[in-house]
Amino acid sequence: MSTTKPRKATQVAEHLGRLLASGHWPLGTRLPAERQLAEQLAVSRPSVREALQQLISKGMLESRVGGGTYVLSSKPIGFSDPLLTLFRENPEYRFDVLEIRHALEGNAAWYAALRSTDEDKERIRVCFEQMLAVHGDPDPMQEARADASFHLAIVEGSHNLVLLHVMRSLFDLLQNSISHNLDKLYTQPRVFEPLSQQHRELMEAVLAGEPERARQAAEQHLAFVEDSLKSIDADEARKLRSLRHLSR
Amino acid sequence: MSTTKPRKATQVAEHLGRLLASGHWPLGTRLPAERQLAEQLAVSRPSVREALQQLISKGMLESRVGGGTYVLSSKPIGFSDPLLTLFRENPEYRFDVLEIRHALEGNAAWYAALRSTDEDKERIRVCFEQMLAVHGDPDPMQEARADASFHLAIVEGSHNLVLLHVMRSLFDLLQNSISHNLDKLYTQPRVFEPLSQQHRELMEAVLAGEPERARQAAEQHLAFVEDSLKSIDADEARKLRSLRHLSR
DNA sequence: ATCAGTTAATTGGTAATACCAATTAACTAT
DNA sequence: ATAGTTAATTGGTATTACCAATTAACTGAT
Structure with a gap:
């Protein structure tokens, strides 16, 4: 060429x-x-x-x-085809992603608290409000997308371009595969209320420019998401078992 | 289809x-x-x-x-074309990558110390020996590749597939762009000796199954690499300035 | 009016052929 | 041995034809 x-x-x-x-x-x-x-x-x-x-x-x-x-997508998928296929066929790899998010988003929140401009902060606020506005939408994927946008707004505030790319790819990976119980995070009040509070705490830490508080908020939030998904998975498995029992 | x-x-x-x-x-x-x-x-x-x-x-x-x-490559590039182009044209984004590695490799070392099998440990040992064996090779990229292999062996020991994929993509990104002063890490004794000691400490912490020691070793190593590259960049800029002064 | 079956049109996939611009290889003259 | 010229090869583009799969349109029966 x-x-x-x-x-x-x-x-x-x-x-x-x-x-x-x-x-x-x-x-x-x-x-x-x-x-x-x-x-x-x-x-x-x-x-x-x-x-x-x-x-x-x-x-x-x-x-x-x-x-x-x-x-299929408005942006190139950031991961190779074999990984995308593997991910779609084995939803338990979600927990691999959560492990990575735990490390990366604590870090991103730290840098966002240090580096965010006024524009960044405004974008974070708007995304947070959008999450609240879209709560209860019949399509839970709307909430998942708003959630991702909120987190990505914080990553943008870290001003690390490569990190932003990696995080976008991770969220794409989650959204382009079948969302295995992901919707339950938004539809169960015992999960959504604390989730929403944690989002608020994370936002406030970043806006206040407190890096250590922001890191802790991010890490606690991710740990909560991981525990909630595990608990939801267990609930669903129990339901499935009892349905099978009834059908005999 | x-x-x-x-x-x-x-x-x-x-x-x-x-x-x-x-x-x-x-x-x-x-x-x-x-x-x-x-x-x-x-x-x-x-x-x-x-x-x-x-x-x-x-x-x-x-x-x-x-x-x-x-x-160009035996594997698909894990990052989209625009990021790859941007990275090639702006070597300072190496420091974005180092920030991410700081977060991810501390995490990977932690999990590797917890999860490594005997096979994983053997692979880590072999990669470490390979790094020593290839030291001083006329082509510094051989050393960079051995270094990457060592770190990826540790990531494999973490048994997080998505993390392995992300780390591979980050190393590919570094190696597929012009390696801006990266070779100096291996050719300057004041850098290589401590670097090699840190690699050894990291390996021994993982092999000993001590997660907190492993995390600290990884984070200190990445901080050292970042400082060294910054120092090398400053040296090279100073050299370039004095060369320009001589040519007038 | 609605539904099922048939036919026609459209669509992506494959192949063959021709030609163009760029590069590489081969040849010739100095 | 080197430089210049010519021929061959290469990737890029276009046209045409045909095939298999799908969709749309039409027809007949209820």
Whole structure:
């Protein structure tokens, strides 16, 4: 590939990538057909196919023979295909992610308390309010997304770009796999109330610029999430067992 | 894509991916031409192109017009293209990575001390010996790779798969960009000697199954690496300034 | 009007062929 | 041995044709 003349296929991929990132085609949308895209973009169909291949390979699109091409994600998936597959098939790896979050978010909260600008702080506040506003939504994934946005706003306040990327990838991993009991965090009052208080404490520590308090708040929060998920898993397993007992 | 009949292009990409992972084509190797691959694999050239596109998009291969296709990496790059580009163009983001390693490797060392099997411990020992054996090699990247292998062996001992993946991606990120003064860590005796002692202390803490000692060893080591790189950067900047002064 | 079955159209996947621009290899002259 | 020229090779793009799978449209029966 010459540096003086960009590949048409690459240009098409970048153009489509920008449309995806901008939300022009929301998740699940069916894209125009290859022949149509080729005509609209004034390139040949093989060039469109090669561009689509790039985006399919990054986990952003999915093609179905005779059925069209669909949006899977507006951003490249940050983890390799085998890990994503493994994660989808083995939900217990959620606890691996929680272990990592425990280490990273304590650290992020520390740096956010030290480094956040006024804009960062405002964004954290807005995200916290958004979490409260979206509580009780029929679609629990809305709450999960608001929760992720809140945490990512804190990571943004740490001003460590690589950390932000890693955390985004971890949240993508959680959201792109089937959310195994994750919704229960938001729908059980015995979990949501303390959860919400912990979010508030974390936010207040960061806004007050108290790094050690922020770290502790983050670590306690993650420990609580881990314990709650384990307890929810146990409850669900018990329910399943008793349902099986009834059906005999 | 039907689940009953895999795409030819995907099969070719997987086949090539296995050849890459097995080391059949080492880093930098030029692959056979597209026409040749198409003949060898009994598929059409467009199918080969689509397969190559998948691997190019994952950062594993690079194509040059008229010049062939080359191996960039034997594994998919775990980070998205924009971050990789940004990292290559702005070496100061190394310090973002070091901040993250500080958090993650302290954690990994803790769990490795708790969870390592005898096999894990043996692998850690072998990697440590390998680091000593390769010291002074004319190619400092050999030492960087041995260093990475040692740290990854410890992460493997933590038995957290997602953490292993994240750490691999971070090391790939460091090694796939121009190694800005990284070689100086191994070539300056005032740095290498304490570095080697710290590696030994970290290994011994993990092997002895002492989690708190292991965490401290890891964190102190990463702090030393960070300080050393900053000091080396300052030395190099001073040298550059005095060279500029002489050339006037 | 609704539903089921059939047919036609559309879609992504594959292949063959041709040509172009860039690079590499081979050849020739000094 | 080196420099310049030519030929061959390479990746990139385009056109055309065909196939398998899916979707849409149409028709007939209830």
